[in-house]
Amino acid sequence: MENILQFFDQHLILIYLLIFTVILGFEVISKVPTVLHTPLMSGANAISGVVIIGAIILIRNAQPGDYLTLTLGALGVALGMTNVMGGFAVTDRMLDMFKKKKK
Protein backbone atom coordinates (compact mmCIF):
# COMPACT_ATOMS: atom_id res chain seq x y z
CA MET A 1 0.00 0.00 0.00
CA GLU A 2 2.76 2.39 0.96
CA ASN A 3 4.51 1.65 -2.32
CA ILE A 4 1.41 2.52 -4.29
CA LEU A 5 0.90 5.79 -2.42
CA GLN A 6 4.52 6.70 -2.92
CA PHE A 7 4.26 5.96 -6.64
CA PHE A 8 1.12 8.11 -6.81
CA ASP A 9 2.79 11.09 -5.11
CA GLN A 10 5.95 10.86 -7.18
CA HIS A 11 4.23 10.59 -10.53
CA LEU A 12 1.31 12.92 -9.98
CA ILE A 13 1.92 15.05 -13.11
CA LEU A 14 2.30 11.92 -15.21
CA ILE A 15 -1.00 10.58 -13.94
CA TYR A 16 -2.69 13.90 -14.75
CA LEU A 17 -1.25 13.74 -18.26
CA LEU A 18 -2.41 10.17 -18.70
CA ILE A 19 -5.99 10.82 -17.64
CA PHE A 20 -6.36 14.08 -19.56
CA THR A 21 -4.95 12.53 -22.73
CA VAL A 22 -7.42 9.66 -22.50
CA ILE A 23 -10.32 12.13 -22.16
CA LEU A 24 -8.96 14.35 -24.93
CA GLY A 25 -8.43 11.37 -27.23
CA PHE A 26 -11.98 10.14 -26.80
CA GLU A 27 -13.40 13.66 -27.31
CA VAL A 28 -11.42 14.38 -30.47
CA ILE A 29 -11.84 11.01 -32.10
CA SER A 30 -15.53 10.47 -31.39
CA LYS A 31 -16.22 13.40 -33.75
CA VAL A 32 -14.71 11.62 -36.76
CA PRO A 33 -17.47 10.60 -39.25
CA THR A 34 -17.88 7.09 -40.67
CA VAL A 35 -16.60 8.22 -44.08
CA LEU A 36 -13.18 8.84 -42.56
CA HIS A 37 -12.87 5.79 -40.33
CA THR A 38 -10.27 4.04 -42.48
CA PRO A 39 -7.98 7.09 -42.81
CA LEU A 40 -8.42 7.75 -39.09
CA MET A 41 -7.34 4.24 -38.34
CA SER A 42 -4.30 4.28 -40.60
CA GLY A 43 -3.35 7.80 -39.47
CA ALA A 44 -3.59 6.77 -35.83
CA ASN A 45 -1.65 3.69 -36.74
CA ALA A 46 1.18 5.86 -38.08
CA ILE A 47 1.18 7.82 -34.82
CA SER A 48 1.63 4.57 -32.87
CA GLY A 49 4.98 4.37 -34.66
CA VAL A 50 6.09 6.99 -32.12
CA VAL A 51 7.54 3.97 -30.35
CA ILE A 52 10.54 4.52 -32.68
CA ILE A 53 11.66 7.23 -30.24
CA GLY A 54 12.33 4.57 -27.64
CA ALA A 55 14.48 2.66 -30.11
CA ILE A 56 16.50 5.79 -30.94
CA ILE A 57 17.13 6.46 -27.24
CA LEU A 58 18.17 2.84 -26.84
CA ILE A 59 20.79 3.00 -29.61
CA ARG A 60 22.17 6.36 -28.53
CA ASN A 61 22.80 5.06 -25.03
CA ALA A 62 24.31 1.74 -26.12
CA GLN A 63 28.04 1.01 -25.89
CA PRO A 64 29.68 1.01 -29.35
CA GLY A 65 30.76 -2.62 -28.86
CA ASP A 66 27.39 -3.86 -27.63
CA TYR A 67 26.27 -5.38 -30.90
CA LEU A 68 23.27 -7.15 -29.41
CA THR A 69 21.71 -3.89 -28.25
CA LEU A 70 22.72 -2.06 -31.41
CA THR A 71 21.24 -4.73 -33.65
CA LEU A 72 18.01 -4.97 -31.66
CA GLY A 73 17.81 -1.17 -31.53
CA ALA A 74 18.34 -0.82 -35.28
CA LEU A 75 15.69 -3.47 -35.84
CA GLY A 76 13.36 -1.44 -33.61
CA VAL A 77 14.11 1.75 -35.54
CA ALA A 78 13.48 0.01 -38.86
CA LEU A 79 10.18 -1.49 -37.67
CA GLY A 80 9.02 1.79 -36.17
CA MET A 81 10.06 3.79 -39.22
CA THR A 82 8.16 1.43 -41.55
CA ASN A 83 5.09 1.97 -39.39
CA VAL A 84 5.52 5.77 -39.40
CA MET A 85 6.48 6.31 -43.02
CA GLY A 86 4.11 3.74 -44.49
CA GLY A 87 1.25 4.80 -42.25
CA PHE A 88 1.41 8.51 -43.04
CA ALA A 89 2.04 7.93 -46.76
CA VAL A 90 -0.85 5.53 -47.17
CA THR A 91 -3.19 7.82 -45.24
CA ASP A 92 -2.17 10.74 -47.42
CA ARG A 93 -2.91 8.68 -50.52
CA MET A 94 -6.38 7.83 -49.25
CA LEU A 95 -7.22 11.36 -48.19
CA ASP A 96 -6.06 12.69 -51.53
CA MET A 97 -8.89 10.70 -53.09
CA PHE A 98 -11.41 12.17 -50.71
CA LYS A 99 -10.29 15.70 -51.43
CA LYS A 100 -10.82 15.85 -55.17
CA LYS A 101 -14.36 14.65 -54.63
CA LYS A 102 -15.71 18.17 -54.23
CA LYS A 103 -17.68 19.30 -57.24
Next chain:
Amino acid sequence: MLTSIVNLLYLIGAVAFVWGLRLMSTPDSARRGNTLASIGMGLAIVATLIAPMPNAANNYAWILGGMVLGGAGGFMAAKRVQMTAMPQMVSIFNGLGGACAVVLAMTELVHYYDGTSVMDQGQLFIVLTTLLIGAIAFTGSMLAFAKLQGLVWDSQVTLPYHTVVNWILLAATIGLTAYLFIGGSRLGLGMALGLMVLALIYGFSFVAPIGGADMPVVISLLNSFTGLSAAAAGLIYNNNIMLVGGILVGAAGTILTVLMCQAMNRSLFNVLIGGFGGGAAAAKGADGDQVAKTVTINDAAIQLYYSQSVMFVPGYGLAVAQAQKVTKELEDLLEANGVDVKYAIHPVAGRMPGHMNVLLAEADVPYPKLLDLEDANSQLPNTDIVVIVGANDVVNPAALDDPGSPIYGMPVLNVWDAKHVIVLKRSMSPGYAGIQNPLFFHDKTRMLFGDAKDSISKLVSEVKTL
Protein backbone atom coordinates in the same frame (compact mmCIF):
# COMPACT_ATOMS: atom_id res chain seq x y z
CA MET B 1 19.39 25.56 -23.70
CA LEU B 2 19.45 22.48 -25.92
CA THR B 3 17.34 20.64 -23.37
CA SER B 4 14.72 23.38 -23.56
CA ILE B 5 14.65 23.22 -27.35
CA VAL B 6 14.20 19.45 -27.19
CA ASN B 7 11.39 19.78 -24.68
CA LEU B 8 9.72 22.45 -26.80
CA LEU B 9 9.93 20.24 -29.90
CA TYR B 10 8.32 17.37 -27.99
CA LEU B 11 5.56 19.69 -26.82
CA ILE B 12 4.88 20.96 -30.35
CA GLY B 13 4.94 17.37 -31.60
CA ALA B 14 2.36 16.23 -29.06
CA VAL B 15 0.08 19.17 -29.87
CA ALA B 16 0.46 18.39 -33.58
CA PHE B 17 -0.76 14.81 -32.93
CA VAL B 18 -3.85 16.02 -31.12
CA TRP B 19 -4.60 18.81 -33.58
CA GLY B 20 -3.93 16.54 -36.56
CA LEU B 21 -6.46 14.00 -35.31
CA ARG B 22 -8.91 16.83 -34.68
CA LEU B 23 -8.63 17.93 -38.31
CA MET B 24 -9.47 14.36 -39.32
CA SER B 25 -13.10 15.05 -38.39
CA THR B 26 -14.05 16.52 -41.78
CA PRO B 27 -13.07 15.26 -45.24
CA ASP B 28 -11.94 18.76 -46.27
CA SER B 29 -9.38 19.19 -43.52
CA ALA B 30 -8.41 15.55 -42.99
CA ARG B 31 -5.42 15.64 -45.33
CA ARG B 32 -3.96 18.68 -43.58
CA GLY B 33 -4.51 16.84 -40.30
CA ASN B 34 -2.48 13.88 -41.49
CA THR B 35 0.31 16.17 -42.71
CA LEU B 36 0.32 18.01 -39.39
CA ALA B 37 0.59 14.75 -37.44
CA SER B 38 3.46 13.61 -39.67
CA ILE B 39 5.27 16.92 -39.05
CA GLY B 40 4.76 16.35 -35.34
CA MET B 41 6.36 12.94 -35.71
CA GLY B 42 9.29 14.43 -37.63
CA LEU B 43 9.90 17.00 -34.90
CA ALA B 44 9.76 14.34 -32.21
CA ILE B 45 12.32 12.21 -34.06
CA VAL B 46 14.66 15.17 -34.60
CA ALA B 47 14.32 16.14 -30.92
CA THR B 48 15.28 12.60 -29.89
CA LEU B 49 18.31 12.65 -32.17
CA ILE B 50 19.67 15.93 -30.80
CA ALA B 51 18.65 15.56 -27.16
CA PRO B 52 21.67 15.95 -24.87
CA MET B 53 22.67 12.63 -23.33
CA PRO B 54 25.73 12.64 -21.09
CA ASN B 55 28.36 10.04 -22.07
CA ALA B 56 26.19 8.64 -24.84
CA ALA B 57 28.03 6.96 -27.71
CA ASN B 58 25.18 8.04 -30.04
CA ASN B 59 25.93 5.41 -32.72
CA TYR B 60 24.15 7.57 -35.31
CA ALA B 61 25.15 5.25 -38.14
CA TRP B 62 23.00 2.47 -36.67
CA ILE B 63 20.03 4.81 -36.25
CA LEU B 64 20.37 6.17 -39.77
CA GLY B 65 20.65 2.67 -41.20
CA GLY B 66 17.44 1.55 -39.49
CA MET B 67 15.58 4.69 -40.51
CA VAL B 68 16.57 4.52 -44.17
CA LEU B 69 15.71 0.84 -44.37
CA GLY B 70 12.34 1.13 -42.62
CA GLY B 71 11.44 4.47 -44.20
CA ALA B 72 12.10 3.29 -47.74
CA GLY B 73 10.29 0.00 -47.19
CA GLY B 74 7.25 1.65 -45.66
CA PHE B 75 7.09 4.34 -48.32
CA MET B 76 7.34 1.92 -51.24
CA ALA B 77 4.69 -0.36 -49.76
CA ALA B 78 2.37 2.58 -49.16
CA LYS B 79 2.72 3.85 -52.73
CA ARG B 80 2.25 0.49 -54.39
CA VAL B 81 -0.57 -1.05 -52.41
CA GLN B 82 -3.95 -1.35 -54.11
CA MET B 83 -6.81 0.45 -52.40
CA THR B 84 -8.70 -2.84 -52.16
CA ALA B 85 -5.80 -4.27 -50.16
CA MET B 86 -5.88 -1.46 -47.60
CA PRO B 87 -7.04 -3.61 -44.65
CA GLN B 88 -4.02 -5.90 -45.12
CA MET B 89 -1.63 -2.96 -45.35
CA VAL B 90 -2.99 -1.34 -42.19
CA SER B 91 -2.67 -4.68 -40.39
CA ILE B 92 1.00 -5.08 -41.37
CA PHE B 93 2.01 -1.56 -40.36
CA ASN B 94 0.12 -2.02 -37.12
CA GLY B 95 1.91 -5.29 -36.40
CA LEU B 96 5.33 -3.70 -36.98
CA GLY B 97 4.59 -1.02 -34.37
CA GLY B 98 3.83 -3.81 -31.91
CA ALA B 99 7.00 -5.66 -32.91
CA CYS B 100 9.05 -2.51 -32.24
CA ALA B 101 7.62 -2.36 -28.71
CA VAL B 102 8.55 -6.04 -28.19
CA VAL B 103 12.14 -5.39 -29.30
CA LEU B 104 12.43 -2.46 -26.88
CA ALA B 105 11.02 -4.40 -23.94
CA MET B 106 13.21 -7.44 -24.62
CA THR B 107 16.35 -5.29 -24.83
CA GLU B 108 15.52 -3.73 -21.47
CA LEU B 109 15.00 -7.19 -20.03
CA VAL B 110 18.33 -8.45 -21.40
CA HIS B 111 20.10 -5.63 -19.55
CA TYR B 112 18.02 -6.18 -16.44
CA TYR B 113 18.87 -9.86 -16.15
CA ASP B 114 22.57 -9.55 -16.98
CA GLY B 115 22.92 -6.89 -14.29
CA THR B 116 23.88 -3.93 -16.49
CA SER B 117 20.74 -2.03 -15.49
CA VAL B 118 18.54 -1.81 -12.42
CA MET B 119 14.75 -1.54 -12.40
CA ASP B 120 12.37 -1.01 -9.51
CA GLN B 121 9.10 -2.93 -9.34
CA GLY B 122 7.18 -0.20 -11.14
CA GLN B 123 9.59 -0.17 -14.08
CA LEU B 124 9.63 -3.95 -14.31
CA PHE B 125 5.85 -3.97 -14.41
CA ILE B 126 5.85 -1.42 -17.26
CA VAL B 127 8.43 -3.36 -19.28
CA LEU B 128 6.50 -6.62 -18.89
CA THR B 129 3.25 -4.86 -19.91
CA THR B 130 4.93 -3.40 -23.00
CA LEU B 131 6.22 -6.83 -23.96
CA LEU B 132 2.84 -8.48 -23.46
CA ILE B 133 0.66 -6.00 -25.36
CA GLY B 134 3.22 -5.47 -28.12
CA ALA B 135 3.60 -9.21 -28.72
CA ILE B 136 -0.14 -9.82 -28.88
CA ALA B 137 -0.58 -6.88 -31.27
CA PHE B 138 2.26 -8.16 -33.46
CA THR B 139 1.23 -11.76 -34.11
CA GLY B 140 -2.47 -10.86 -34.01
CA SER B 141 -1.95 -8.31 -36.78
CA MET B 142 0.17 -10.68 -38.83
CA LEU B 143 -2.51 -13.36 -38.71
CA ALA B 144 -5.15 -10.75 -39.56
CA PHE B 145 -3.01 -9.82 -42.56
CA ALA B 146 -2.67 -13.44 -43.66
CA LYS B 147 -6.43 -13.94 -43.40
CA LEU B 148 -7.27 -10.77 -45.31
CA GLN B 149 -4.75 -11.63 -48.00
CA GLY B 150 -6.42 -15.01 -48.36
CA LEU B 151 -3.28 -16.90 -47.32
CA VAL B 152 -4.97 -18.61 -44.41
CA TRP B 153 -8.54 -19.77 -43.79
CA ASP B 154 -10.21 -19.61 -40.40
CA SER B 155 -10.66 -23.36 -40.27
CA GLN B 156 -6.94 -23.98 -40.83
CA VAL B 157 -5.90 -22.14 -37.70
CA THR B 158 -8.78 -23.00 -35.39
CA LEU B 159 -8.46 -25.94 -33.04
CA PRO B 160 -11.31 -27.91 -31.56
CA TYR B 161 -12.41 -26.20 -28.32
CA HIS B 162 -10.48 -23.16 -29.41
CA THR B 163 -12.16 -20.93 -26.84
CA VAL B 164 -10.91 -23.19 -24.05
CA VAL B 165 -7.41 -23.19 -25.54
CA ASN B 166 -7.48 -19.41 -25.61
CA TRP B 167 -8.52 -19.17 -21.98
CA ILE B 168 -5.71 -21.52 -20.94
CA LEU B 169 -3.17 -19.55 -22.98
CA LEU B 170 -4.38 -16.27 -21.53
CA ALA B 171 -4.23 -17.63 -17.97
CA ALA B 172 -0.72 -19.01 -18.57
CA THR B 173 0.45 -15.70 -20.04
CA ILE B 174 -0.88 -13.66 -17.15
CA GLY B 175 0.45 -16.20 -14.66
CA LEU B 176 3.95 -16.09 -16.13
CA THR B 177 3.86 -12.28 -16.18
CA ALA B 178 2.99 -12.26 -12.48
CA TYR B 179 5.77 -14.78 -11.77
CA LEU B 180 8.35 -12.63 -13.57
CA PHE B 181 7.07 -9.55 -11.77
CA ILE B 182 7.34 -11.09 -8.32
CA GLY B 183 10.55 -13.02 -9.02
CA GLY B 184 12.52 -9.90 -9.95
CA SER B 185 16.10 -10.04 -11.20
CA ARG B 186 16.78 -13.43 -9.56
CA LEU B 187 15.04 -15.07 -12.54
CA GLY B 188 16.90 -15.47 -15.80
CA LEU B 189 16.38 -14.19 -19.28
CA GLY B 190 15.02 -17.59 -20.30
CA MET B 191 11.79 -16.97 -18.39
CA ALA B 192 11.36 -13.61 -20.11
CA LEU B 193 11.91 -15.22 -23.49
CA GLY B 194 9.31 -17.79 -22.49
CA LEU B 195 6.84 -15.01 -21.76
CA MET B 196 7.55 -13.43 -25.13
CA VAL B 197 6.92 -16.69 -26.96
CA LEU B 198 3.76 -17.35 -24.97
CA ALA B 199 2.41 -13.85 -25.68
CA LEU B 200 3.24 -14.21 -29.37
CA ILE B 201 1.34 -17.50 -29.47
CA TYR B 202 -1.60 -15.99 -27.63
CA GLY B 203 -1.79 -13.07 -30.10
CA PHE B 204 -1.98 -15.56 -32.94
CA SER B 205 -4.45 -17.77 -31.16
CA PHE B 206 -6.87 -15.07 -30.11
CA VAL B 207 -7.30 -13.86 -33.69
CA ALA B 208 -7.50 -17.41 -35.11
CA PRO B 209 -11.23 -18.10 -34.68
CA ILE B 210 -12.31 -14.60 -35.69
CA GLY B 211 -12.85 -13.93 -39.35
CA GLY B 212 -14.84 -12.45 -42.18
CA ALA B 213 -17.42 -9.93 -41.08
CA ASP B 214 -15.83 -9.68 -37.61
CA MET B 215 -12.54 -8.48 -39.08
CA PRO B 216 -13.31 -4.75 -38.62
CA VAL B 217 -13.65 -5.32 -34.87
CA VAL B 218 -10.38 -7.23 -34.61
CA ILE B 219 -8.41 -4.73 -36.67
CA SER B 220 -9.68 -1.84 -34.54
CA LEU B 221 -8.84 -3.73 -31.37
CA LEU B 222 -5.31 -4.57 -32.54
CA ASN B 223 -4.82 -0.93 -33.47
CA SER B 224 -5.72 0.02 -29.95
CA PHE B 225 -3.28 -2.57 -28.55
CA THR B 226 -0.38 -1.16 -30.56
CA GLY B 227 -1.21 2.30 -29.26
CA LEU B 228 -1.23 1.05 -25.70
CA SER B 229 2.09 -0.75 -26.16
CA ALA B 230 3.62 2.50 -27.46
CA ALA B 231 2.20 4.36 -24.45
CA ALA B 232 3.64 1.72 -22.09
CA ALA B 233 7.02 2.01 -23.83
CA GLY B 234 6.77 5.77 -23.26
CA LEU B 235 6.64 5.03 -19.55
CA ILE B 236 9.86 2.97 -19.83
CA TYR B 237 11.78 5.92 -21.26
CA ASN B 238 9.83 8.50 -19.31
CA ASN B 239 8.97 10.12 -22.61
CA ASN B 240 5.79 12.20 -22.72
CA ILE B 241 5.24 12.28 -26.47
CA MET B 242 5.33 8.49 -26.68
CA LEU B 243 2.79 8.41 -23.90
CA VAL B 244 0.50 10.99 -25.55
CA GLY B 245 0.79 9.47 -29.03
CA GLY B 246 0.21 5.95 -27.73
CA ILE B 247 -2.84 6.90 -25.70
CA LEU B 248 -4.41 8.80 -28.60
CA VAL B 249 -4.05 5.71 -30.79
CA GLY B 250 -5.41 3.55 -27.99
CA ALA B 251 -8.45 5.82 -27.75
CA ALA B 252 -9.00 5.79 -31.53
CA GLY B 253 -8.81 2.00 -31.66
CA THR B 254 -11.11 1.60 -28.69
CA ILE B 255 -13.76 3.93 -30.11
CA LEU B 256 -13.74 2.15 -33.47
CA THR B 257 -13.94 -1.23 -31.72
CA VAL B 258 -17.00 -0.12 -29.78
CA LEU B 259 -18.66 1.38 -32.89
CA MET B 260 -18.11 -1.81 -34.89
CA CYS B 261 -19.54 -3.96 -32.10
CA GLN B 262 -22.57 -1.70 -31.85
CA ALA B 263 -23.08 -1.93 -35.61
CA MET B 264 -23.41 -5.69 -35.23
CA ASN B 265 -25.32 -5.47 -31.97
CA ARG B 266 -22.88 -7.88 -30.33
CA SER B 267 -20.58 -7.55 -27.38
CA LEU B 268 -16.82 -7.50 -27.81
CA PHE B 269 -16.65 -10.68 -25.76
CA ASN B 270 -19.06 -12.37 -28.14
CA VAL B 271 -16.94 -11.36 -31.14
CA LEU B 272 -13.70 -12.52 -29.49
CA ILE B 273 -14.91 -16.02 -28.77
CA GLY B 274 -15.93 -16.29 -32.42
CA GLY B 275 -19.67 -16.02 -31.85
CA PHE B 276 -20.69 -16.71 -35.45
CA GLY B 277 -20.84 -20.30 -36.56
CA GLY B 278 -22.02 -22.73 -33.91
CA GLY B 279 -25.72 -22.02 -34.06
CA ALA B 280 -25.71 -21.47 -37.81
CA ALA B 281 -26.92 -24.96 -38.59
CA ALA B 282 -30.06 -24.44 -36.55
CA ALA B 283 -31.14 -21.42 -38.58
CA LYS B 284 -34.13 -21.83 -40.82
CA GLY B 285 -34.16 -20.78 -44.45
CA ALA B 286 -32.12 -23.66 -45.77
CA ASP B 287 -35.34 -25.29 -46.90
CA GLY B 288 -33.73 -26.38 -50.11
CA ASP B 289 -36.82 -26.37 -52.34
CA GLN B 290 -36.89 -22.61 -52.73
CA VAL B 291 -35.83 -21.30 -56.09
CA ALA B 292 -34.11 -17.97 -56.66
CA LYS B 293 -35.29 -16.06 -59.71
CA THR B 294 -32.68 -14.70 -62.09
CA VAL B 295 -32.59 -11.71 -64.40
CA THR B 296 -30.75 -11.19 -67.68
CA ILE B 297 -28.22 -8.41 -68.22
CA ASN B 298 -30.51 -6.91 -70.82
CA ASP B 299 -33.56 -6.74 -68.55
CA ALA B 300 -31.56 -5.43 -65.63
CA ALA B 301 -30.05 -2.68 -67.78
CA ILE B 302 -33.49 -1.57 -69.01
CA GLN B 303 -34.91 -1.61 -65.48
CA LEU B 304 -32.07 0.50 -64.15
CA TYR B 305 -32.07 2.93 -67.06
CA TYR B 306 -35.79 3.77 -66.81
CA SER B 307 -36.05 3.96 -63.03
CA GLN B 308 -36.26 7.10 -60.90
CA SER B 309 -33.88 6.10 -58.17
CA VAL B 310 -31.23 3.44 -57.67
CA MET B 311 -29.32 2.53 -54.53
CA PHE B 312 -26.12 0.48 -54.63
CA VAL B 313 -25.27 -1.65 -51.61
CA PRO B 314 -21.55 -2.52 -51.74
CA GLY B 315 -19.96 -5.26 -49.65
CA TYR B 316 -16.69 -7.13 -49.41
CA GLY B 317 -17.44 -8.71 -52.82
CA LEU B 318 -17.00 -5.26 -54.39
CA ALA B 319 -13.48 -5.10 -52.99
CA VAL B 320 -12.63 -8.64 -54.06
CA ALA B 321 -13.88 -8.06 -57.61
CA GLN B 322 -12.32 -4.56 -57.69
CA ALA B 323 -15.64 -3.36 -59.08
CA GLN B 324 -15.61 0.16 -57.64
CA LYS B 325 -14.65 1.96 -60.85
CA VAL B 326 -17.12 0.23 -63.16
CA THR B 327 -19.81 0.87 -60.56
CA LYS B 328 -19.03 4.56 -60.76
CA GLU B 329 -19.19 4.34 -64.58
CA LEU B 330 -22.64 2.80 -64.32
CA GLU B 331 -23.66 5.52 -61.89
CA ASP B 332 -22.58 8.24 -64.35
CA LEU B 333 -24.54 6.68 -67.21
CA LEU B 334 -27.67 6.38 -65.08
CA GLU B 335 -27.37 9.91 -63.74
CA ALA B 336 -27.04 11.22 -67.28
CA ASN B 337 -30.51 9.81 -67.86
CA GLY B 338 -31.89 11.53 -64.74
CA VAL B 339 -31.75 8.55 -62.37
CA ASP B 340 -31.00 9.47 -58.76
CA VAL B 341 -28.15 7.22 -57.61
CA LYS B 342 -27.11 6.70 -53.97
CA TYR B 343 -24.93 4.25 -52.07
CA ALA B 344 -25.94 2.56 -48.82
CA ILE B 345 -22.96 1.82 -46.58
CA HIS B 346 -23.42 -0.57 -43.69
CA PRO B 347 -20.91 0.15 -40.89
CA VAL B 348 -19.41 -3.35 -41.04
CA ALA B 349 -19.48 -3.76 -44.82
CA GLY B 350 -16.01 -4.82 -45.89
CA ARG B 351 -13.12 -5.84 -43.70
CA MET B 352 -12.27 -2.70 -41.76
CA PRO B 353 -14.09 0.41 -40.52
CA GLY B 354 -14.91 2.69 -43.45
CA HIS B 355 -13.55 0.20 -46.03
CA MET B 356 -16.31 0.86 -48.61
CA ASN B 357 -15.97 4.62 -48.25
CA VAL B 358 -12.31 4.47 -49.25
CA LEU B 359 -12.97 2.26 -52.28
CA LEU B 360 -15.77 4.49 -53.54
CA ALA B 361 -13.66 7.57 -52.90
CA GLU B 362 -10.99 5.99 -55.09
CA ALA B 363 -13.59 5.68 -57.84
CA ASP B 364 -14.45 9.39 -57.44
CA VAL B 365 -17.90 8.88 -55.94
CA PRO B 366 -18.71 12.14 -54.09
CA TYR B 367 -19.09 11.37 -50.38
CA PRO B 368 -22.49 13.10 -49.99
CA LYS B 369 -23.87 10.23 -52.10
CA LEU B 370 -22.86 7.70 -49.45
CA LEU B 371 -25.68 7.10 -46.99
CA ASP B 372 -25.19 5.54 -43.59
CA LEU B 373 -27.45 2.81 -42.24
CA GLU B 374 -30.19 5.07 -40.84
CA ASP B 375 -30.41 7.45 -43.81
CA ALA B 376 -30.38 4.55 -46.23
CA ASN B 377 -33.17 2.74 -44.40
CA SER B 378 -35.35 5.86 -44.38
CA GLN B 379 -34.84 6.37 -48.12
CA LEU B 380 -35.20 2.73 -49.19
CA PRO B 381 -39.04 2.73 -49.33
CA ASN B 382 -38.81 5.48 -51.98
CA THR B 383 -36.15 3.68 -53.99
CA ASP B 384 -37.02 1.89 -57.24
CA ILE B 385 -34.13 -0.52 -57.50
CA VAL B 386 -31.50 -1.70 -55.06
CA VAL B 387 -28.36 -3.23 -56.57
CA ILE B 388 -26.43 -5.39 -54.12
CA VAL B 389 -22.79 -5.72 -55.09
CA GLY B 390 -21.07 -8.42 -53.08
CA ALA B 391 -22.87 -7.78 -49.79
CA ASN B 392 -24.69 -10.57 -47.98
CA ASP B 393 -25.05 -10.65 -44.22
CA VAL B 394 -25.70 -6.89 -43.96
CA VAL B 395 -28.85 -7.30 -46.11
CA ASN B 396 -30.15 -10.50 -44.51
CA PRO B 397 -33.79 -10.21 -43.34
CA ALA B 398 -33.17 -13.10 -40.92
CA ALA B 399 -31.45 -10.55 -38.67
CA LEU B 400 -34.89 -9.03 -38.10
CA ASP B 401 -37.33 -11.94 -38.07
CA ASP B 402 -35.51 -15.18 -37.34
CA PRO B 403 -34.55 -15.56 -33.67
CA GLY B 404 -32.70 -18.78 -34.55
CA SER B 405 -30.31 -17.00 -36.86
CA PRO B 406 -26.79 -16.26 -35.57
CA ILE B 407 -27.07 -12.69 -36.82
CA TYR B 408 -30.50 -12.12 -35.26
CA GLY B 409 -30.59 -8.64 -33.74
CA MET B 410 -27.93 -7.12 -35.98
CA PRO B 411 -29.16 -3.89 -37.61
CA VAL B 412 -29.30 -4.46 -41.38
CA LEU B 413 -30.20 -2.52 -44.51
CA ASN B 414 -33.90 -3.12 -45.19
CA VAL B 415 -33.42 -3.45 -48.94
CA TRP B 416 -36.71 -5.34 -49.34
CA ASP B 417 -38.50 -2.03 -48.64
CA ALA B 418 -37.48 -0.90 -52.12
CA LYS B 419 -39.56 -1.82 -55.18
CA HIS B 420 -37.02 -4.19 -56.73
CA VAL B 421 -33.79 -5.80 -55.63
CA ILE B 422 -31.03 -7.03 -57.95
CA VAL B 423 -28.35 -9.16 -56.31
CA LEU B 424 -24.97 -9.49 -58.02
CA LYS B 425 -23.37 -12.67 -56.78
CA ARG B 426 -20.96 -15.34 -57.91
CA SER B 427 -23.13 -18.26 -56.86
CA MET B 428 -25.76 -19.23 -54.33
CA SER B 429 -23.18 -20.01 -51.65
CA PRO B 430 -23.96 -18.38 -48.30
CA GLY B 431 -21.89 -15.51 -46.90
CA TYR B 432 -19.11 -15.54 -44.38
CA ALA B 433 -21.30 -16.57 -41.48
CA GLY B 434 -22.47 -19.62 -43.42
CA ILE B 435 -26.04 -18.39 -43.12
CA GLN B 436 -28.55 -18.79 -45.91
CA ASN B 437 -30.02 -15.45 -46.97
CA PRO B 438 -33.83 -15.50 -47.42
CA LEU B 439 -33.49 -12.25 -49.38
CA PHE B 440 -32.36 -14.26 -52.40
CA PHE B 441 -35.75 -16.01 -52.47
CA HIS B 442 -37.77 -12.86 -51.88
CA ASP B 443 -40.53 -11.94 -54.38
CA LYS B 444 -38.83 -8.66 -55.21
CA THR B 445 -35.40 -10.17 -55.69
CA ARG B 446 -33.71 -11.12 -58.96
CA MET B 447 -30.28 -12.71 -59.03
CA LEU B 448 -27.59 -11.74 -61.53
CA PHE B 449 -24.90 -14.43 -61.28
CA GLY B 450 -21.27 -13.82 -62.16
CA ASP B 451 -18.22 -11.85 -61.13
CA ALA B 452 -19.38 -8.43 -59.92
CA LYS B 453 -16.95 -6.46 -62.05
CA ASP B 454 -17.80 -8.50 -65.11
CA SER B 455 -21.57 -8.17 -64.57
CA ILE B 456 -21.41 -4.43 -64.05
CA SER B 457 -19.19 -3.96 -67.10
CA LYS B 458 -21.81 -5.80 -69.15
CA LEU B 459 -24.54 -3.62 -67.63
CA VAL B 460 -22.53 -0.55 -68.58
CA SER B 461 -22.20 -1.59 -72.24
CA GLU B 462 -25.86 -2.61 -72.33
CA VAL B 463 -27.02 0.71 -70.88
CA LYS B 464 -24.89 2.53 -73.46
CA THR B 465 -26.92 0.94 -76.27
CA LEU B 466 -30.22 2.17 -74.85
